[in-house]
Amino acid sequence: MLGIQLIGALGMKSAVNHVVDKTIRSTVKEPKVGSILYTGLLADTMEHSGVYIGNNRIVELDNKGHIKVVTPQEFINGGTGINIYVSAQGKYPVGSGLIAERAIQYEQDVIIKDYHLLFDNCHMFTAACIIGDFDNSYSYLWMLKDLVKESLSADNWLVWQDPQKCCDKKEIEATYPNYTSQDLACVLAQLQAVREQSNRQWEDIKAHCRLVHEHTANGPASWFCTTESRLENYVRRSQELEQIEYINQRKHDDLLREEKSLEQKVEEITAYVSLREG
Incomplete structure (x- = not known):
């Protein structure tokens, strides 16, 4: 009760x-x-x-x-x-x-x-x-x-x-964004271009990794003898490679974010087009 x-x-x-x-x-x-x-x-x-x-x-x-x-x-x-x-x-x-x-x-x-x-x-x-x-x-x-x-x-x-x-x-x-199939095609083209650019950037990163590996393998540990000048050049080159690696990775990360954003845009446009047709 x-x-x-x-x-x-x-x-x-x-x-x-x-x-x-x-x-x-x-x-x-x-x-x-x-x-x-x-x-x-x-x-x-x-x-x-x-x-x-x-x-x-x-x-x-x-x-x-x-x-x-x-x-x-x-x-x-x-x-x-x-x-x-x-x-x-x-x-x-x-x-x-x-x-x-x-x-x-x-x-x-x-x-x-x-x-x-x-x-x-x-x-x-x-x-x-x-x-x-x-x-x-x-x-x-x-x-x-x-x-x-x-x-x-x-x-x-x-x-x-x-x-x-x-x-x-x-x-x-009337409240939906006025997306069309042309908008979808345009964003898909942008997405494809970004993906291709991202793939090229990734190949650059892999090539750079090979350079770093080669540079490290030919470092002071492999030298029979060394001089102060040679060591300074090695350190300077190491710093350059490190900076290039950082820049390449940043570029690739930016491209991945842009790719993700465009993928979401494709899904959004597809959703609204589907809702209009439904």
Whole structure:
């Protein structure tokens, strides 16, 4: 009896909090594609999270391990959640096309996976959509929020003003970046050029390593006799080789970062083109 009364009291408190949030807290008309969402469960003693993919669709992992697309109402069904909270920066929702693309891909390819309330739950699925790895430890909402802050610079969570209202698809698509297949081809060409440059730089690094090895092998330890001048030349050459090695490695690291950035851009453009066509 006491347990029922406690749940009832928590439920009443949760309802009041949600009404206050919707009245006082800033609201958003529509999340961004790739926004992270959450809602309260069990009188807000737990939460449920997912990824917004546009057109009033959310990808979630349910408590049976099914990865599926649901409506906002289905997202909050089964719990006492009233509001859906949206990742935001200040007063504006934030999201990522890449996150949405991963969520869609998981829903299409994985479909069902193991589920555990604490060790393999919805928050870990949502985190996987952000980082691309199911094997993660973001099992609590506060952990997920930290990840969202790091990944999307989200410093706020806005209440979705009217999730029951299905927005017009054209209105939603108007918020997407206007990427085209030509944009994709352009970025792919840039990526290919950077990869080729990176490969050439790597060959330069390997050639330089051979020079360093040869220089070391012909060092003072191999000399029958030495002079101060010869030793100074050796040291100076060693310093030059070390500096060249440092510069080559820095160039290669910069190219790898640029390559990674372009790969992410390709995934982002592909995601938005896919969402538009879907």
